[in-house]
Amino acid sequence: MKNYGIESRLKLKIYVSPGSGCGGDGSKERPFSDVKTAQSAMRKAINNGLDGDSGIIFKGGVYYLREKIVIGKDDCDEKHRIYYTSEDGENVTLIGGVPVTGWKECNDGVFYADISQIGDFYTLFCNGKRQRAARSGDMSGKGIKDPSHLQAVCENSSAWFGEILKVKSISENGIKTFIRKCDWSGNFTYLCGAREFIKDAGDWAIEENKVYFKPEDPEKIGESVIVAGTLDEIFTVCGEDEKPVKNVEICGFSLMMNAFGENLAAQSRPGNILAEYDENLRALVSLQNAENSAVTRCEMKYAGYVAVALKGHCQHNLISSNSIESPGFAGIFLKGENPGSLNYLSKCNTVSNNRILNAGQFVSHGAGMYLINSGENLITHNEIDNVPRYGISLKGMRYGVFHDNGIDGVPFEEHWKYNQTTKNVISYNKISNTGIRSADGGGIEGWGMGRDNVIDHNIICGAYRGKATENWRGHSIFLDDAAHHVTVTNNIIYDESAPAVNAGIFIKSIDNYVVNNVFDVSFERNGAADIQPYICPAGGSVFEKNIVYANGDGVIERDGSRKDGNGDRIMLSFGDSANGTGTKSLDSLVRMDGNVYFNKKGRALIDIESRMMTFEEWQSAEENVHGYDKNSICADPLFVCAEKHDYRLCEGSPAKKLGIETIDTSEIGITEDFLF
Numbered sequence: 001m002k003n004y005g006i007e008s009r010l011k012l013k014i015y016v017s018p019g020s021g022c023g024g025d026g027s028k029e030r031p032f033s034d035v036k037t038a039q040s041a042m043r044k045a046i047n048n049g050l051d052g053d054s055g056i057i058f059k060g061g062v063y064y065l066r067e068k069i070v071i072g073k074d075d076c077d078e079k080h081r082i083y084y085t086s087e088d089g090e091n092v093t094l095i096g097g098v099p100v101t102g103w104k105e106c107n108d109g110v111f112y113a114d115i116s117q118i119g120d121f122y123t124l125f126c127n128g129k130r131q132r133a134a135r136s137g138d139m140s141g142k143g144i145k146d147p148s149h150l151q152a153v154c155e156n157s158s159a160w161f162g163e164i165l166k167v168k169s170i171s172e173n174g175i176k177t178f179i180r181k182c183d184w185s186g187n188f189t190y191l192c193g194a195r196e197f198i199k200d201a202g203d204w205a206i207e208e209n210k211v212y213f214k215p216e217d218p219e220k221i222g223e224s225v226i227v228a229g230t231l232d233e234i235f236t237v238c239g240e241d242e243k244p245v246k247n248v249e250i251c252g253f254s255l256m257m258n259a260f261g262e263n264l265a266a267q268s269r270p271g272n273i274l275a276e277y278d279e280n281l282r283a284l285v286s287l288q289n290a291e292n293s294a295v296t297r298c299e300m301k302y303a304g305y306v307a308v309a310l311k312g313h314c315q316h317n318l319i320s321s322n323s324i325e326s327p328g329f330a331g332i333f334l335k336g337e338n339p340g341s342l343n344y345l346s347k348c349n350t351v352s353n354n355r356i357l358n359a360g361q362f363v364s365h366g367a368g369m370y371l372i373n374s375g376e377n378l379i380t381h382n383e384i385d386n387v388p389r390y391g392i393s394l395k396g397m398r399y400g401v402f403h404d405n406g407i408d409g410v411p412f413e414e415h416w417k418y419n420q421t422t423k424n425v426i427s428y429n430k431i432s433n434t435g436i437r438s439a440d441g442g443g444i445e446g447w448g449m450g451r452d453n454v455i456d457h458n459i460i461c462g463a464y465r466g467k468a469t470e471n472w473r474g475h476s477i478f479l480d481d482a483a484h485h486v487t488v489t490n491n492i493i494y495d496e497s498a499p500a501v502n503a504g505i506f507i508k509s510i511d512n513y514v515v516n517n518v519f520d521v522s523f524e525r526n527g528a529a530d531i532q533p534y535i536c537p538a539g540g541s542v543f544e545k546n547i548v549y550a551n552g553d554g555v556i557e558r559d560g561s562r563k564d565g566n567g568d569r570i571m572l573s574f575g576d577s578a579n580g581t582g583t584k585s586l587d588s589l590v591r592m593d594g595n596v597y598f599n600k601k602g603r604a605l606i607d608i609e610s611r612m613m614t615f616e617e618w619q620s621a622e623e624n625v626h627g628y629d630k631n632s633i634c635a636d637p638l639f640v641c642a643e644k645h646d647y648r649l650c651e652g653s654p655a656k657k658l659g660i661e662t663i664d665t666s667e668i669g670i671t672e673d674f675l676f
Contacts, residue, residue, distance in 0.1 A: 005088065006055065006083055006085050006088070006251060006252065007055070007057055007085065007087060007088040008088060009053070010052070010053055010054055010055045010057075010083065011050065011051055011052025011053060011054055011080075012042075012045055012050060012052070012054035012055070013028070013054070013055060013057050014026045014032070014038050014041050014042055014045075014054075014055070014056050014057065015027060015028050015031035015032065015038075015056075015057050015058075015059060015087070016031050016032045016033070016034070016035055016037075016038040016056055016057070016058055016059070017031040017032070017033060017058070017059040017061065018033070018034055018035055018058070018063045018065065019033065019034070019063060019064070020033045020059075021033050026038060026041050028057075028087075031059050035056070035069050038056045039056065039071075039075055042054065042056055042075065042082065043074055043075060046074075046075075046076075046077050046082075050077050050079070050080045051080075052080055053080050053081040053082075053083065054077075054080060054081075054082055054083070055082065055083030055084065055085055056082075056083070056084050056085075057083075057085055057086070057087050058084075058085070058086050058087065058092045058094075058253070059087055059090065059092070060086070060087055060090030060091055060092055061090075061091075061092065061093070062093040062095065063092070063093065063094050063095065064095045064097065064098050064099060064227070065094055065095065065096060065097075065231055065234060066098065066230075066231070067231075068096075068231055068232065068233045068234060068235070068236050069084070069234060069235050069236070070236045070238065071084070071235065071236065071237045071238070071245060071248055072238060072239065072245065073239045073240055073243045073244070073245055075245070075248070076245050076246050076247050076248050076293075077246075077247060078246065078247070079247075080247065081247045081248070081249055082247060082248050082249070083248075083249050083250075083251060084235070084248070084249070084250045084251070084253075085249075085250075085251045085252045085253075086251075086252040086253055091254065092252070092253050092254065093253070093254040093255075093256065094234050094253055094254070094255050094256075095227060095256055095257050095258075096229060096230070096231035096232075096233070096234045096255075096256070096257055096258025096259060096284065096304075097121075097125070097227040097228050097229040097230045097231060097257050097258065097259070098118055098227065098228055098230055099225060099226065099227055099228075100113050100115065100118065100124075100211060100226045100227065100228050101113065101226075102114060103213075103221050103222070103226070105218070106212065108214075109201075109214050109215070109218045110198055110212055110213070110214045111212070111213055111214075111215065111218070111221055112210045112211065112212045112213070113210065113211055113213075113226075114209060114210055115206070115209060115210060115211050115228065116209040118228055118230065119230065120149070120206070121206075121228040121229055121230050121259060121260075122149075122151075122193075122229070122259065122260040122261060122262065122304075123228075123229035123257075123259060123260040123302075123304055123328075124204045124211065124213065124226065124227070124228055124229070125226065125227040125228075125229065125257045125302065126202075126213070126215060126216075126224055126225070126226050126227075127224050127225055127226075128225070128256075128257075128301075129302075130257075130302050130326065130361070131202045131203070131204050131213070132200075132202050132203055132204070133151070133192040133193055133203075133204060133205065134192060134193070134194065134195070134197035134198040134199070134203040134204060134205040135153070135190045135191065135192040135197055135203075136190060136191050136192075136194070136196075136197040137189070137190045138191070139152075139170075139175065139188060139190070139191060140170065141167075141170035141175075141191065143196055144194045144196055145194075145195065145196070145207060146194070146195070146206075146207045146208050147167065147170070147194065149193040149194070149205065149206045149207075150166070150167040150170075150191055150192070150193045150194060151164050151165060151166055151167060151191070151192050151193050151262070151263075152164075152165050152167050152175050152177055152188045152190075152191055153165075153188065153189055153190050153191070153192060154181065154182075154185040154186050154187065154188055154189060155186075155189045155190070155363075155364060155437070156185070156186030156187065156189060156364070157364065157437050157438065157439060157466055157467050157469075158186070158439040158469065158471055159184060159185050159186030159364065159438075159439075160184040160185070160266075160365065160438070160440050161182050161184050161185040161266035161267070161268070161363065161364065161365040162185060162186075162264075162266070162362070162363030162364035162365055162366075162388075162437070163181060163182060163185045163263075163264060163265055163266050163363060164192075164263060164264045164362055164363065165177035165178070165179050165181060165263050165264075165265065166178050166179075166262035166263055167191070175188055177263075178262070178263070179263050179265050180269055180270065181269075182265070182266035182267075182268055182269045182270075183268070183269065183270055183271055184266065184268055185266050192205075193205055193206065194207075195207040195212045198212060198214055199214075200214070201214055201215065201216045202214065202215075202216060211228070213226065227257055229257050229258055229259040229260060229302075229304060230258075230259050231258050231259055232258065232259050232261070232282045232304075233258065233282055233283055233284065233285070233286050234255050234258055234284050234285065235250050235255075235284070235285045235286065236286050236288075237250075237285070237286065237287045237288070237290050237293060238286070238287075238288045238289060238290075239288070239289035239290055239291075239313075240289060241289060241313065244289040244290055244291045244313055244315075245287075245289065245290045245291070245293060246290070246291045246292050246293065247292050247293065248290070248293040248294075249293060249294040249295075249296060250285055250294070250295050250296070250298065251294070251295075251296045251297050251298065252296075252297050252298065253298050253299070254298070254299045254300075254301075255284040255285065255298055255299070255300045255301075255307075256284070256299075256300065256301040256302050256303075257301070257302045258282075258284055258302075258303060258304050259282070259304045260304035260305070260328055260362070261279060261282070261304065261305075263277075263279060264280055264305065264328065264329060264362055264363055265277050265279075265280065266363075266365065267365075267395075271404060272401035272404040272405070273404055273405055274338065274339045274340070274397050274401070274405060274448075275338040275339070276335055276338060276370075276372055278311070279305075280305055280306070280329055281305065281306055281309040281311055281333055281335065282304065282305045282306065282309070283303060283305065283306040283307060283308055283309035283333070284300050284303045284306075284307050284308065285298070285300075285307070285308050285309075286308075286309045286311065287308075287309065287310045287311065287314055287317060288310075288311040288312045288313075288314070289312050289313045289314070290310070290313075290314050290317055291313075291314075291315050291316050291317065292316045292317065293317050293318075294317060294318040294319070294320065295308050295318075295319050295320075295322060296318065296319075296320045296321050296322065297320075297321045297322065297675055298322045298323075299322070299323045299676060300322060300323065300324045300325070300327075301324075301325045301326060302325070302326050302327070303324075303326075303327035303328060303329075304327075304328050305327065305328050305329045305330075306327055306328075306329055306330050306331070306332070306333045307322070307324040307327045307330075307331050307332060307356075308322070308324075308331070308332045308333070309332075309333045309335075310332075310333070310334045310335070310346060310349060310374070311333075311335055311346075312335075312336065312337070312345055312346070313336075313345040313346070314334070314336075314345070314346050314349060314374075315345075315346070315347055315348050315349065316348050316349065317349045317350070318349070318350050318352070319332060319349070319350070319351045319352075319354065320350065320351070320352045320353050320354065321352075321353045321354065321673075321674060321675065322354045322355075323354075323355050323675075323676035324354060324355065324356045324357070324359070325356075325357045325358055326357070326358045326359070326361050327359050327360075327361065327366075328360075328361050328362040328363070328366075329359070329360060329362060329363060329366050330359055330360065330366060330367050330368070330369065330370050331354070331356035331359045331367075331368045331369055331384070332351055332354065332356070332368070332369045332370075333369070333370045333372075334346055334349060334351070334369075334370070334371045334372070334374035334377060335370070335371075335372040335373060335374060336372070336373035336374050336420055337373060338372070338373070339372065339373060339395070339396050339397035339405065339418070339419070339448070340397060340402075340405045340406065340407055340418060341373065341418070342417060342418065344373075344375070344417075344420045345373075346373060346374035346375070346420070347374065347375045347376045347377065347420070348376045348377065349374070349377045349378075350377065350378045350380070351369065351377065351378070351379045351380075351382065352378065352379075352380045352381050352382065353380075353381045353382065353670050353671055353674060354382045354383075354670075355382070355383045355384075355670055355674070355676065356368040356369065356382065356383070356384045356385070356387075357384075357385050357386060358385075358386050358387070359384075359386075359387045359388075360387050360388040360389065360436075360437075363388070364388045364389060364437040364438045365388070365389045365390075365438065366387060366388045366389060367387055367388075367389055367390035367391065367392070367393045368382075368384030368387050368390070368391050368392060368431070368434075369382070369384065369390075369391070369392045369393070370390075370392075370393050370395065371392075371393070371394045371395065371421050371424060371449075372395045372396070372421065373395075373396060373419070373420040373421055374420065374421055374424075375420045375421055375422040375423050375424060375450060376422070376423045376424065377424045377425075378424075378425050378427075379392060379424060379425065379426045379427070379429065380425070380426075380427045380428045380429065381428045381429065381667075381668075381669065381670055381671055382429045382430075382670070383429070383430045383431075383669050383670050384429065384430075384431045384432070384434075385431075385432045385433050386432075386433045386436060387433070387434050387436060388435070388436045388437035388438055388441070389434065389435060389436075389437070389438035389440070389441040390434060390441055390442060390443075390444075390445045390478075391429075391431035391432075391434045391442070391443045391444060391445075391460070391463075392426060392429070392431065392443070392444045392445070393445045393446070393447075394421045394424065394426075394444075394445065394446040394447075394449040394453060394483075395421060395446075395447055395448065395449060396418075396419035396420070396421045396447070396448040396449040396450055396482075397418060397419060397448045398447065398448035398481045398482035398536055399412055399415050399448075399482060399536065399537075400481075400482070400535060400536060401448075402415065402418070412537070416450055416451055419448065419449055419450035419451075420450055421446075421449035421450050421453070422449070422450025422451055422452055422453065423450070423452045423453065423454075424453045424454070425453075425454045425456065426444055426453070426454065426455045426456070426458065427454070427455075427456045427457050427458065428456075428457050428458065428667055428668050428669070429444075429458045429459075429668070429669070430458070430459045430460075430668055430669040430670075431443040431444065431458065431459070431460045431461075431463075432459075432460070432461045432462050433461075433462040433465050434462070434463050434464070434465065434474075435463060435464040435465055435466050435473065435474050435501070436465045436466060437466060438466060438474070439466060439467075439469060439471050439472055439473050439474070440472055440473070440474055441463070441464065441466070441473070441474040441478070442463050442464075442474040442475045442476060442477065442478030442501070443458075443460035443463040443475075443476045443477060443478070443493075444458065444460065444476075444477050444478065445474075445475075445477075445478035445479075445480060446478070446479055446480060446483035446486065447480040447481055447482065447483065448481060448482045448483075449482070449483060451484050451485035451486075452485050452486075452487075453485075453486050453487070454486075454487045454489075455477060455486065455487065455488045455489075455491060456487070456488075456489045456490050456491070457489075457490045457491065457663070457664075457665075457667070457668060458491045458492075458668065459491070459492045459493075459665060459668050459669070460476040460477065460491065460492070460493045460494075461476075461493070461494050461495060461496060461645075462495055462496060463475065463476035463478075463493075463495070463501045464495075464499060464500060464501040464502075464560070465499075466499070467499075468498070468499040468559040468560050468561045469499075469559055469560075470558050470559050472502070473499070473501055473502055473560065474501055474502060475501050475502055475503055475504065475505055475506045475530065476493040476495075476501055476503075476504045476505065477491065477493065477504065477505040477506070478505075478506055479505065479506045479507060479508065479509060479512055480506065480508075481508075481509070481534060481535065481536050482509060482536040483506075483508075483509050483512070484509045484510040484511060484512075484536075484537075485510060485511045485512070486509075486512050486513070487513045488505065488512065488513065488514045488515070488517060489513070489514075489515050489516050489517065490516050490517065490661075490663045491517045491518070491663075492517070492518045492520075492645075492647055492663055492665065493505070493517065493518065493519050493520065493528075494518075494519075494520035494522070494645055495520070495522065495523035495524060496523070497523060498523050498556065498560050498561050498562045499559060499560030499561055500523040500524050500525050500556060500560040501524055501525065501560075502524075502525055502526050502530055503521075503524055503525065503526040503527055503528060503529050503530040503573060504517075504519040504521060504524055504527070504528045504529060505517075505519070505528065505529045505530075506529070506530050506532070507529050507530070507531045507532075507541050507543065507588070507589075508530075508531070508532050508533045508534050508536070508538055508588075509533075509536055509537070509538055509541075510536075510537055510538060510539060510540055510541070511539075511540040511541060511542075512541040512542070513541070513542045514529070514541070514542060514543045514544075514546065515542060515543075515544055515545050515546065516545045516546065516660060516661055516663070517546045517547075517663075518546070518547045518549070518647045518663060519546060519547065519548045519549070520549050520550070520551075520642065520645070520647070521548060521549065521550045521569055521570070521571065522549075522550045522551050522552030522569070523552055523556065523560075523562075524556075524570075525556050525558070525560055525570070526570050526572075526573035526607065527548060527550075527569065527570040527571040527572050527573060527607075528546065528548040528571060528572055529543060529572050529573070530573050530575065531543075531572065531573065531574045531575070531585050531588060531589070532573070532574070532575040532576070532577075532578070532579065532585055533576070533579045533581040533583050533584070533585055533588050534578055534579065534580065534581065535578075535580045535581065536581065537581060537583070538581045538583040538588045539583045539587070539588050539590075540588075540589075540590050541588055541589050541590065542589065542590060542591045542592070543589060543591070543592045543595070544591050544592060544593050544594045544595060545594045545595065545658060545659055545660045546595050546596075546660075547595070547596045547598075547637045547647075547655055547660060548571045548572070548595065548596070548597045548598070548604075549596075549597075549598050549599075549600075549637060549639070549642060549647075550567075550569035550571075550598070550599040550600065550601070550602075550604070551599075551600040551601060551642060551643070552567060552569065552601060553567055553601060554567060555567075555568070556569075566601075566602045566603075567599070567601030567602030568599070568602035568603045568605055569599045569601075569602060569603075569604065569605065570605050570606070570607045570612070571597045571599070571604050571605060571606055571615070572606050572607065573606075573607040574586055574606075574607065574608050574609065575607075575609060575610075576609060577609075586608075586623055586624070586625070586626070586628075587626070589626070589628065592626075592628035592629055592632075593628065593629060593630055593631050593632055594631055594632060594658045594659060594660070595629060595632040595633075595658075596632065596633055596634075596635060596637050596654065596655045596658065596660065597615050597632065597633070597634045598634060598635060598636050598637060600636070604634055606618040608621070608623055615629075615632075615634040616634070619632075631658070632658075633654060633658070635654045636654075637649060637653055637654065637655045637660075638650040638652060638653040638654070638655075647663065647665075648662050648663075649662045
């Protein structure tokens with residue numbers, strides 16, 4: 001990553017070339033050979049008083065780090081910004097691991113190397129790519145010489161979570177792990193980490209003090225760069241409760257290949273007790289107790305868990321213009337304290353203009369971005385693609401499980417203070433190809449979050465890409481349990497092929513405001529919306545001035561697949577099959593009107609408890625006691641070109657006469673100045 005422009009505008013510049021052994025004086029010509037020495041020099045300058053923004057500048061090169069770079073309260077200045085950045089025009093790559101050398105052939109294309117000087121590790125890379133820990137579906141553990149590195153993996157496509165847990169013992173009674181398996185993560189599906197499991201090219205394992213590896217090209221192993229991921233974090237920015245780190249910016253690096261650990265445990269255990277493990281939030285760049293700091297213009301690949309994590313007291317920070325690929329768990333994670341706390345610590349951060357690809361490499365609940373007890377953030381102009389469960393997930397604690405988490409006697413109208421994932425604005429993002437390995441995923445999702453979040457001007461496409469199944473899958477905008485008081489406006493939602501999501505949006509809580517969106521339901525099973533109250537309070541929602549459009553051939557089966565047929569499409573689905581709220585689905589809206597429905601290839605149908613009605617029948621149906629869709633119409637909205645997903649409205653569109661506005665998509669997604 002070449003970083004242009006920062007170095008030239010800094011007042012004080014301290015240069016470093018980690019591991020160079022040159023023992024310089026911090027000048028450009030004679031840089032320090034270790035970061036700690038450079039930090040000591042910067043600390044002295046801060047104490048003497050800075051007269052402008054300053055920086056520790058890394059000389060060009062590839063650096064294998066044996067220690068993380070810790071930035072604390074004494075490494076920042078109240079008035080001026082301290083940069084950690086690369087020399088202008090130079091590529092600086094910081095690797096959270098060490099090379100493994102001295103390979104010797106064992107048998108059948110398997111090589112081994114001594115790692116007694118490296119120590120234990122759980123992830124291996126060859127020529128910049130993560131290799132696969134050797135695995136086996138035989139769960140007996142028989143014949144394994146060294147089981148000390150064994151991990152058991154839950155990877156069930158219909159489970160809510162995936163897990164990787166270190167094995168404590170295996171017996172005829174089953175597998176015991178050091179951390180209890182989550183109730184919601186399904187069954188253990190395979191073991192990994194034993195030499196005896198090595199079979200395919202790319203497999204590797206540790207036995208005693210040796211690592212064994214079967215490379216793709218055995219003849220070139222001597223030329224290959226093989227790295228053990230050993231470092232939990234590369235940058236750790238960590239202040240104190242009363243004195244957070246301020247005004248620090250990490251900019252212009254390639255950061256990659258740090259450690260994975262013994263466990264990646266799911267959030268809920270046992271049952272409905274909610275907590276995200278701190279061990280899961282180890283990151284290439286970690287911010288904890290930080291204000292007005294930033295991570296910008298970095299290329300991040302192969303994080304063991306998370307690329308960027310904001311933990312605890314993190315306010316007014318910026319995460320912008322980064323390229324993130326293939327983290328084990330999530331791309332970006334914002335978390336205050338775990339649900340149940342009254343301390344509102346994480347808020348008012350901006351996450352903008354980041355591209356996140358292939359997140360969640362290790363577990364099926366991986367996501368592009370998670371927010372847990374973090375509010376008033378601006379999440380904008382990001383692109384997220386190809387993730388196992390969620391594009392963006394907002395989590396908290398629904399009122400119904402407060403007791404399970406030790407919170408009693410709180411009236412419902414006062415419970416919001418416990419849910420601090422509130423007042424976030426999720427806007428101008430493009431999210432595609434989610435739900436790859438989960439049956440309960442979606443593009444933008446919320447569960448038990450706080451109130452007054454806004455989802456505006458996003459494009460969500462391909463929100464379910466998992467295995468076709470009759471079971472629950474998810475929604476493009478997944479307002480799950482206790483997703484109350486959410487504003488959903490000016491979004492465009494479509495799919496491109498089956499299997500499809502359940503519907504474009506889920507409406508089942510309190511006061512959800514769904515207005516002026518485009519739902520192309522050509523491949524959606526239940527059309528634009530599942531209106532289905534479940535176990536949390538429901539009612540007061542609005543569905544108006546939306547366009548629901550279909551142009552799909554054939555019939556959509558219950559598993560989301562297609563077969564030849566007449567092309568009829570469900571536009572909306574009302575259901576009460578699992579309703580325990582006391583509010584019927586047909587009573588859960590306060591307004592539903594001014595919508596446009598159109599199916600180009602067949603009939604536009606409304607599903608009322610699995611009874612199909614045409615739009616005209618729906619308008620006059622006995623069940624429609626509230627007069628929903630009284631002024632809505634069934635007509636071609638006259639898009640510019642729906643086949644190419646250009647949903648601008650042409651002049652003369654009947655939608656405009658109902659007050660529906662064209663959604664401007666020109667600013668959605670990453671901006672033109674994105675560097676990668």
